[in-house]
């Protein structure tokens with residue numbers, strides 16, 4: 001992989017199963033050291049995309065390179081340069097921690113002289129010191145999950161694909177797992193991680209939102225918030241609410257205004273009323289303003305909005 005080339009580059013990546021299109025002309029670019037969250041409803045095409053990028057499934061159309069290798073033509077080389085962890089963890093319950101690590105080191109062809117050091121690193125990363133000889137089936141979910149990650153990085157891959165790695169793991173262990181993901185990324189590893197947990201999207205550098213096999217949006221959490229709302233969200237504490245809503249509904253630069261409990265939520269776009277001008281604007285209309293505060297929409301709201309707007313646009317076209 002040349003120093004400037006992206007870790008992952010997909011262009012028009014498509015997978016059809018008979019007449020059904022599971023992944024539809026997907027473009028994706030992931031840089032070294034970047035954590036990209038892959039988010040989308042069930043059946044959106046996340047696992048199928050990840051399997052293609054791992055060289056496990058041949059694309060029907062389009063192309064992708066991973067670590068500089070073509071996933072369709074060089075799947076063996078791709079697999080040597082990646083770590084892959086699926087939600088099933090693929091560990092052997094009847095083997096010990098140490099035996100599992102040895103087994104995966106064999107699969108990944110870790111050189112014999114590196115084995116001791118790599119295994120020590122994986123054990124310490126997973127926090128499994130002292131448990132090397134414990135049978136894996138007796139470990140709690142969080143330990144298994146960290147061991148699975150340890151197995152997936154034994155050969156020091158520069159790119160990691162994690163397919164719902166935190167599924168079914170308790171919140172505390174999930175938080176620890178994300179610390180590990182960030183440690184790996186800080187060392188330059190590029191990571192694509194799919195998740196159903198919306199709060200985890202917040203931990204990613206960028207998010208790729210996918211629906212019906214197509215990329216709906218890609219950007220940092222704050223870019224996606226901006227894009228979904230068309231501006232910045234503010235919470236306005238004022239009375240009377242109805243009069244404020246009426247006044248702001250037709251004001252220039254107000255993208256959206258709605259009553260939210262006993263407050264007003266408004267979205268301010270570019271080139272109109274600013275948040276600083278808001279109190280005076282309302283006071284001139286005999287509306288008493290307590291406060292104007294920036295508000296942060298949840299990423300769940302952002303995704304629902306982006307997916308529904310995209311579905312409406314597609315249905316109309």
Ligand SMILES: Nc1ncnc2c1ncn2[C@@H]1O[C@H](COP(=O)(O)OP(=O)(O)OP(=O)(O)O)[C@@H](O)[C@H]1O
Pocket residue numbers: 017020022040041042043044045046047048049
């Ligand atoms: N081998 C296959 N043959 C036929 N259809 C398939 C095959 N693999 C996946 N699909 C279909 O492709 C679509 C995308 O599946 P995929 O598993 O990629 O979605 P996902 O986003 O990972 O969903 P989930 O979050 O539920 O795992 C689904 O409708 C699925 O049923």
